[in-house]
Amino acid sequence: MERIRRLLQRKTLYEPLEGGSESPDGEPIPHSKQQPFSWLDYSVFLLLGVAMLWAWNMFLAAGPYFQRRFESDDRLLRNFQSAELSVSTVGNLGSMILLTKLQARASYPKRIVASLVLNIVVFTLLAVSTRLFLGVTASVYFAFLMLVVFSASLATGLCQNGVFAFVSGFGREEYTQGIMTGQGVAGVLPCIAQIVSVLSVPEKKSEQGAPLESSTSAFAYFLTASVVSTVTLAAFAFLLSRHSPRQRIKRSLDSEDSENDPERFVRKSVPLVRLLKKLFWLAGAVFLTFAVTMMFPVFTQQIQSVRDPHSAPRLFQPASFIPFAFLLWNIGDLIGRVSPAIPGLTLTSKPRLLFILSISRVIFIPMYLLCNLRGKGATISSDVFYLLVVQLLFGLSNGYIGSNCMMGFVEWVDEDEREAAGGFMSLCLVAGLTVGSFLSFFAAGSS
Numbered sequence: 019m020e021r022i023r024r025l026l027q028r029k030t031l032y033e034p035l036e037g038g039s040e041s042p043d044g045e046p047i048p049h050s051k052q053q054p055f056s057w058l059d060y061s062v063f064l065l066l067g068v069a070m071l072w073a074w075n076m077f078l079a080a081g082p083y084f085q086r087r088f089e090s091d092d093r094l095l096r097n098f099q100s101a102e103l104s105v106s107t108v109g110n111l112g113s114m115i116l117l118t119k120l121q122a123r124a125s126y127p128k129r130i131v132a133s134l135v136l137n138i139v140v141f142t143l144l145a146v147s148t149r150l151f152l153g154v155t156a157s158v159y160f161a162f163l164m165l166v167v168f169s170a171s172l173a174t175g176l177c178q179n180g181v182f183a184f185v186s187g188f189g190r191e192e193y194t195q196g197i198m199t200g201q202g203v204a205g206v207l208p209c210i211a212q213i214v215s216v217l218s219v220p221e222k223k224s225e226q227g228a229p230l231e232s233s234t235s236a237f238a239y240f241l242t243a244s245v246v247s248t249v250t251l252a253a254f255a256f257l258l259s260r261h262s263p264r265q266r267i268k269r270s271l272d273s274e275d276s277e278n279d280p281e282r283f284v285r286k287s288v289p290l291v292r293l294l295k296k297l298f299w300l301a302g303a304v305f306l307t308f309a310v311t312m313m314f315p316v317f318t319q320q321i322q323s324v325r326d327p328h329s330a331p332r333l334f335q336p337a338s339f340i341p342f343a344f345l346l347w348n349i350g351d352l353i354g355r356v357s358p359a360i361p362g363l364t365l366t367s368k369p370r371l372l373f374i375l376s377i378s379r380v381i382f383i384p385m386y387l388l389c390n391l392r393g394k395g396a397t398i399s400s401d402v403f404y405l406l407v408v409q410l411l412f413g414l415s416n417g418y419i420g421s422n423c424m425m426g427f428v429e430w431v432d433e434d435e436r437e438a439a440g441g442f443m444s445l446c447l448v449a450g451l452t453v454g455s456f457l458s459f460f461a462a463g464s465s
Contacts, residue, residue: 055190055192058260059188059193059257059260060192060193060196061196061253062253062254062256062257063181063185063193063194063196063197063200064196064197064199064200064203065200065249065250065253066130066177066181066197066200066250066253066254067181067196067197067198067199067200067201067202067203067204068200068201068203068204068246068250069134069137069177069200069204069246069247069250070174070177070178070181070197070200070201070204071174071200071201071204071205072204072208072243072246072247073137073140073141073170073173073174073243073247074106074170074174075204075205075207075208075209076141076208076240076242076243077102077106077167077170083148083236084098084163087156087159088156088159088160089156090155090156091156091157091160094156094157094160098160098163101160101164102163102164102167103315103455103458104455104456105164105167105168105171106167106168106170106171106174107171107448107451107452107455108171108452109167109168109171109172109175110171110172110174110175110178110448110451110452111175111445111448111449111451111452112175113171113172113175113176113179114175114178114179114441114444114445114448114449115445117129117175117176117179117441126179126180126181126183126184126437127180127184127254127258128180129176129177129179129180130176130177130180130181130184130254131251131254131255132173132176133173133174133175133176133177133180134173134177134247134248134250134251134254135247135251136169136170136172136173136176137170137173137243137244137247138244138247138248138251139169140166140169140170140173141170141240141241141243141244141247142240142241142244143166144166144240145237145240145241145244147159147162148236148237148240149237175448178444178447178448179441179444179445181197182194182197182424182440182441182443182444183437183438183440183441183444184437184440185197185440186427186428186436186437186439186440187436187437189428189436191366191425191426191428192359194421194424194425194428195355195356195358195359195421195425197424198355198417198420198421198424198425199352199355199356199359199421201355202348202351202352202353202354202355202356202417203352205344205347205348205351205352206345206348206349206352209341209342209344209345209348210345213333213338213341213342213345217332217333217338287438288434288435288438288439290442292435293431293435293438293439293442294442296430296431296435296439297369297427297430297431297439297442297443299369299370299372299373300369300372300373300423300426300427300430300443301423301442301443301446302373302376302446303369303372303373303375303376303419303423304376304419304420304423304424304443304446304447304450305446305447305449305450305453306373306376306377306379306450307376307379307415307416307419307420307423307450308416308420308447308450308451308454309450309451309453309454309457310376310379310380310382310383310454311379311412311416311450311451311454312450312451312453312454312455312457312458313382313383313386313454313457313458314347314382314386314409314412314413315458316458317386317389317391318340318343318344318347318409319340320391320392321340321343321386321389321390321391321404322336322339322390322392322393323335323336323339323390323401324390324396324399324400324401325401327393334401342405343404343405343409346405346406346409346410346413347409347410347412347413348413349410349413350409350410350411350412350413350414350415350416350417351413351414351416351417352413352417353413353414353417354413354414354415354416354417354418354419354420354421355417355418355420355421356417357417357418357421358418358421358422358425364422364425364426365422365426366422366425366426366429367426367429369423369426369430372419372422372423372426375415375419376419379412379415379416379419382408382411382412382415385407385408386408388403389403389404389408390404420447423443424443424444424447427439427440427443428440
C-alpha cells in the first residue's frame, strides 16, 4: 500500500496549474486538478494552431501576386521574398524576447485576442490593397508590404507566446499536440488551394517569365486569412466562457485566501537561466529542428521535376510542381505532428534522444543537392526520391520532433513554472526559425 501511495503522490506532480492564466478582465482562471480531456477544448486549440501559421502561409501562397506587383522593379522582384522572410523572423523573435521577459503580470488570453485582432486588420488591409491603389509604384507597395509583414510577425509572436503559455495551464499534453496539429493543417490547406488555382486557369507569365496570379485570387487568399482569424477569435471567446463558471466557484470557495494571497494576481517571474537548465535538451532540440527546417523553402523553390518540361503533365511543370512539393512536405509535417498523440510513439520522456534526432536532420540538406536544382540535372534522377524520400520525410521529422518537444516540457518543470516554460519554449522555436532564415541565404548561394 505504501508503494501505491507513493506512485499516486508522484503522479500529482503533473496536475494542471491552479490560477495559471488570466481572463480578459485580468482575473486568474483556475483549472480543476481532475480536469478531464475535452474534444471541444482540443478543437479550439487546434483552431488556434491553424490561425497561428495561416497568415504566414497566405504570404507564401500569394507569392505570384507579389511578383506581378514588383515586375516593374527587377531588384524588388528578386529580393522581396527574402525581405519578407527576414522582416518576419526578426519581428517575431524580437516580440517573443520582449513577451517572455514580461511574465509577472502577463494576461495570456489578452495576448491571444490581440494577435487575432491584429491579423484581422492586417489581412483586411491586404485584401483591400488588391482592389484599390493599384497604380502606386513598386517601391511604395514594397514599403506597405514590409509594414504588414512586420505587423503580422508581431501578431504571430503574441499568438505563439500566449497560446503555448495558456495551454500549459490546462496540464494536458493532448491540447499542445492539438496546437501543433493545427499548425500542420495551416501548411497543407493553402498549398492545396494554390495548386487548384494554378491547374484551373490558363497559365500566364510576365515578361520576366514569372507566373502571375490575378488580383481576385490574392483577394481571396487574404480575405480567407481574415475569416480564419475571426472564427478563431469567436472560438477562443467560447473557450474562455466554458471555464468561467469554474472560475466563479473557485473564487467563492477561496475568497478569504485570495484577499491575502498576492500570488493569485501577480505571477512569479521565472528566470530564463533556470528554465534553460531544466529544459536544455528540449529547448536545444526545438531550436535545432526549426533552424534546419528553414533550409527547405530555399531548395523547394529551386528544384524542378526531372521530366521534360515540354512534354510533362502540367502538375510536373514548375508552376504546379513547386507547390506540390510544398504540399508533400506539409503533409509529412502534419503526420509528424499528429503521431505523438499515439502513446507508443511519444518521446517526451527522452529529451536527449530528441536532441540527437534534431541534429541528425542535417543529413537532409545534402540530399536536396542530389535533386534537380535549377533544372541543371539530378544525381538521383527520380521525382519519387525527391518528393517522398526527401520532402515527405523531412517534413515528418520536423513535425514529430517539434511536437514532442512542445508537448513534453511540462514534465520537466514545476507547476508554477509551466506558463513561463511555455513562453520560453516558443521563444526557442522562433529563435531557431530566425537563425535558420539567415543561414538559408548561404544555402541559396551555395546551390
